[in-house]
Amino acid sequence: MGKGRAPCCDKSQVKRGPWSPAEDLKLIAFVQKFGHENWRALPKQAGLQRCGKSCRLRWINYLRPDLKRGNFTVEEEETIIKLHKTLGNKWSKIASYFPGRTDNEIKNVWNTHLKKKLVVKKSESSGDESKLESSITSPSSSESFLSNEVPMKDSEKQVSNNELVIINEDPKGSSSNSLSSSIESNTILNSSQIVDNNNLEQELASLGFYDDPNNLIEIPWESDYDLWNFIDNIGTYQSNVGEETVQDVVEAKNWSSHDEFENEFGVVGETKESNNKDDEVLPKNYEVEQEIDPHEAFDFNDIIMQDSELDFGNIQLWPSLPQNGIPKV
DNA sequence: AACATCCGCAACCGCCTAGTG
DNA sequence: GCACTAGGCGGTTGCGGATGT
Secondary structure (H helix, E strand, O other): OOOOOOOOOOOOOOOOOOOOHHHHHHHHHHHHHHOOOOOOOHHHHHOOOOOHHHHHHHHHHHHOOOOOOOOOOHHHHHHHHHHHHHHOOOHHHHHOOOOOOOHHHHHHHHHHHHHHHHHHHHHHOOOOOOHHHHHHHOHHHHHHHHHOOOOOOOOOEEEEOOEEEEOOOOOOOOOOOOOOOOOOOOEEEEOOOEEEHHHHHHHHHHOOOEEEOOEEOOOOOOOOOOHHHHHHOHHHOOOOOOOOOHHHHHHHHOOOOHHHHHHHHOOOOOOOOOOOOOOOOOOOOOOOOOOOOOOOOOOHHHOOOOOOOOOHHHOOOOOOOOOOOOOOO
């Protein structure tokens, strides 16, 4: 060890806590334009006073366009329980079975809903505990597994009494890309039964989660709450993030209209080659290309989106906001 | 209405792992 | 094999809203 781990960033120089809409916009716009090859360098380039880790987390958990928002369905919850039984607290692996869901989200659902649910179930069905319940609630049989006290390789886990799970390692990077990852040909061995992954797949398929291991179901993007809703309702929404309000951001930037906002960002504008008047998702000035030095601080004025690059219409912005409208203050 | 408590979730922290030189 | 870095992951915390008294 010696020196110990160098901090990922200078804590005194970075902002912490909840993200403001303005920061979200910066991050979205930057990632849409430049991608996120280097999270560590991204905050500086994007003009964000945030740690790279924080940016990554924010993007992955809340700003990615392909996120599925909303409550978990009963089927999803049941699947999480099933998967947790075999995978344990491997939230990212579990999340890979749910396109559009994040490991953090699933972890939260587990900790807040499902764990309690199963404890209740257990108490209701006293005596004849299901394996599912016992694997989660019985300290004697599964404590080490659940608490991760004993470090285990993914390739070989002692799940509970006499239950061995053999899981093929994910190919590099697949777990991080939950959308593209597919179900591996895992084999689950049990003292009383041998369950190959096909059975799990069939079970999941019966619940409507996917129909082919290599062809995960496509989750339609939702945009209950889009950018224009946000901008249109700017006057009635007060961000709860510190002293900065959305009004502050808008007033500072003089965004009093869609056009001004579009001009500022250069990202959303009049529809090109579209007969649909409402289809305002194409970049206004996408034809103009400018040289941008990635080492320079990111400037919204420099963003020139390509035809297919930016699609705010499909991004559900500020997901932490109410889905059915903006709270009046 | 005011206060206390509970609950859910976004975000942070620290460790682990893979990649690179 | 070692040192170092960056990304990823899981555990935990703390805030804010919901609910109860």
